[in-house]
Every structure is written in C-alpha cells, then in structure tokens.
Amino acid sequence: MPEESWTVLKLLQWTTDYFQRNNVSEPRTSAEVLLAHVLAEDRLFLYLNYDRPMETNELTAYRACIKRRLGGEPNQYITGLQEFWSLPLRVTPDVLIPRPETEVLVAAVLEFLDKADPNVDILDLGTGSGAIAIALARELPAARIVATDLSMAALRLAQENAKLHDVDQRILFVRGDMFAAIPGGSQRFKVVVTNPPYVSHAEILELPREIRDFEPHHALEGGPDGLAAIRHIIAEAPTVLCQAGALFMEMGADQTESVSALAKDSQHYEDYRIIKDYSKLDRVLVAIKK
Ligand SMILES: C[S@@+](CC[C@H](N)C(=O)[O-])C[C@H]1O[C@@H](n2cnc3c(N)ncnc32)[C@H](O)[C@@H]1O
Known part of the structure; x- marks a missing residue:
C-alpha cells in the first residue's frame, strides 16, 4: 500500500483491486470485513463514512491484516x-x-x-x-x-x-x-x-x-x-x-x-x-x- 493519504473508500478500492490481482477469494467482501475489524465498526459504517480519512495507526493495523489474508488465512481467524x-x-x-x-x-x-x-x-x-x-x-x-x-x-x-x-x-x-x-x-x-x-x-x-x-x-x-x-x-x-x-x-x-x-x-x-x-x-x- 503506497504511502499517501487514504480515505475509507479509496482504501477499499485499492485493496479490492490488490486482492483481485492476487487471487484472494471475495476480494471486496474481504477488504470490507478487515477494514471494519480494524476500525472496530460494522460494514455499514464503511458505506456511511466513505470520506473518512484513515489514521496512521489504523493503516498499520490494516496492512498487517492484508498481509495475513494474502497468505491465505481466512477472514474469520484474522478478525476472530x-x-x-x-x-x-x-x-x-x-x-x-x-x-x-x-x-x-x-x-x-x-x-x-x-x-x-x-x-x-x-x-x-x-x-x-x-x-x-x-x-x-x-x-x-x-x-x-x-x-x-x-x-x-x-x-x-x-x-x-x-x-x-x-x-x-x-x-x-x-x-x-x-x-x-x-x-x-x-x-x-x-x-x-x-x-x-x-x-x-x-x-x-x-x-x-x-x-x-x-x-x-x-x-x-x-x-x-x-x-x-x-x-x-x-x-x-x-x-x-x-x-x-x-x-x-x-x-x-x-x-x-x-x-x-x-x-x-x-x-x-x-x-x-x-x-x-x-x-x-x-x-x-x-x-x-x-
Ligand atoms: C467438524 S468439527 C465441528 C465443530 C463444531 N461442532 C461445528 O459444527 O462448527 C469436529 C469437532 O470434533 C472434535 N473431535 C474430533 N475428534 C474427536 C473425538 N475423537 N472425540 C471428541 N471430539 C472430537 C474436533 O476437535 C472438532 O472440534
């Protein structure tokens, strides 16, 4: 994930595309589930807050989740x-x-x-x-x-x-x-x-x-x-x-x-x-x- 300013929507779009290119199943759903988990919110929150800027610590936590998902780990073990x-x-x-x-x-x-x-x-x-x-x-x-x-x-x-x-x-x-x-x-x-x-x-x-x-x-x-x-x-x-x-x-x-x-x-x-x-x-x- 490049170092730049991110909003919820921009991050979801980037991750969906990244997951797609790396053959992660259900790429958009995975991106949403993991981002909602990092923000301690539900997926509806994401839809209602597309323009919300992401904090540095949130990006760090999300990057770690993306890495685990890319390694094949199911969303459920990442979110618990x-x-x-x-x-x-x-x-x-x-x-x-x-x-x-x-x-x-x-x-x-x-x-x-x-x-x-x-x-x-x-x-x-x-x-x-x-x-x-x-x-x-x-x-x-x-x-x-x-x-x-x-x-x-x-x-x-x-x-x-x-x-x-x-x-x-x-x-x-x-x-x-x-x-x-x-x-x-x-x-x-x-x-x-x-x-x-x-x-x-x-x-x-x-x-x-x-x-x-x-x-x-x-x-x-x-x-x-x-x-x-x-x-x-x-x-x-x-x-x-x-x-x-x-x-x-x-x-x-x-x-x-x-x-x-x-x-x-x-x-x-x-x-x-x-x-x-x-x-x-x-x-x-x-x-x-x-
Ligand atoms: C297919 S999982 C089902 C788990 C849960 N009931 C479910 O439906 O999500 C099978 C479970 O049986 C347990 N198990 C396997 N062999 C067993 C045995 N010999 N005696 C008791 N439990 C066993 C496993 O540890 C596992 O938790």
Whole structure:
C-alpha cells in the first residue's frame, strides 16, 4: 500500500483491486470485513463514512491484516469472529469456523423437539467453538446440554462463547474421546447432535488452501475414507440415547450411500432419513432409536 493519504473508500478500492490481482477469494467482501475489524465498526459504517480519512495507526493495523489474508488465512481467524445462527462467536485456529450448512442440524433438532418435553437432555459431540450447543441453548431455555470435544483449547473457547451468550450455566463442557466423555450406562439423551470430522485423507489435500492450511485437521479428517468418526457415532449413539431419541449427524454430500447403509445395518434404529442443506445437497442424517 503506497504511502499517501487514504480515505475509507479509496482504501477499499485499492485493496479490492490488490486482492483481485492476487487471487484472494471475495476480494471486496474481504477488504470490507478487515477494514471494519480494524476500525472496530460494522460494514455499514464503511458505506456511511466513505470520506473518512484513515489514521496512521489504523493503516498499520490494516496492512498487517492484508498481509495475513494474502497468505491465505481466512477472514474469520484474522478478525476472530464468525456468526452462527445469528450469534457472533469467537473463533481461533483451534476450532473449525462454523459453517452455514451446520445451521440445518440446529433447525432439524428444533423441529424434532417441537412437541417434546422442553426439559430435554442433549449431547453435542465435538462442539468446537460451541456453535451448535450455544444455538440450541439459546433456543431451548429448559434444555440441559452436554458439549464434548477432544481438544481442551476448543472447549475453553466454547465456554467463553457460551458465557458471551449467557448460556454457560446450562452447558456442561466435557473433554473426552467421543462417547468415552459420557459416563457409561446413562441412556438419558433425547438428542445426540454432531458435526464430526468427515473429510477423507485424500480429500484433505485437495481442499482450498484457506481450509487445508489453516483449519485444524483433527476437526476435518475422518480417516482414510472419511467415515471413521461417522461409523463410530452411528454404532455408539444408541448407548447414550433414550428410547425414541434421535441422532442428528452432519455428513458429506457424497456420503449418503455409506451413511444410509450404516444406519440401516445397525439394529438400533427404527427409522432414518437424510436432510438436504440450503444448496440442496444431502447434509444431515436423522436416525431414530428403537
Ligand atoms: C467438524 S468439527 C465441528 C465443530 C463444531 N461442532 C461445528 O459444527 O462448527 C469436529 C469437532 O470434533 C472434535 N473431535 C474430533 N475428534 C474427536 C473425538 N475423537 N472425540 C471428541 N471430539 C472430537 C474436533 O476437535 C472438532 O472440534
């Protein structure tokens, strides 16, 4: 960025062009998100203040953000924020950036629980930033939620996010490997909801650089065929679900056949179906326990 006097608009135009020339995805949006972050304002502020001159310290901070973005780092790790279910959540490289398609999981759980007892027990397996557990806690004020993860750093952040949204008293965060985090023999959960790692080892290498080089692989990788965690969850969820309780699990759009076969072959589910996401891709398994 040349040394000269800059206004908000001039800076946005320059950065958009610079990002475009350097193949940064969504160049204008990235420029706006990062500038709004540096100014501690929202993007609307930029539109209303195009002529605002930039201070030297602001330019220094913005330059640092541009450099990180140019290196492929996602906007969300630079700003430390991502919205999920209209709730701003803190994100760091310790956790997956919550995706819009995961909101389909939350919507499906809410629909299932519509007519049920509001004092339900819900297990969110692999909570990451806490996105699913926090969204459900906000929507279901009487629900008791257990949120687990293998990563302590993720659990700390999830707890911080829960505090931010005033639901930390209603979510129990537990560290552990899958169902080992849950005391044995307690078939008390009406819902097990999970967005497990489901990308195969080979597919990881083909992911866009932003994901492959910056998001935690333990949150993405589901073994050689992408189904390691999925297989385990379909087999083990019935051990913690109550009768007529349901498993809601996110999956890859190309995993329908394998996931359906796993649910069908398990003797523990009376029914299962696949729900599509907003892009009309198969995304969520719902399996009802016998
Ligand atoms: C795809 S991320 C989902 C994060 C969050 N639920 C979301 O939807 O944004 C998967 C999460 O599962 C956690 N995880 C991976 N293997 C696990 C295991 N064996 N036991 C518990 N959690 C695990 C990862 O640390 C990661 O936070």
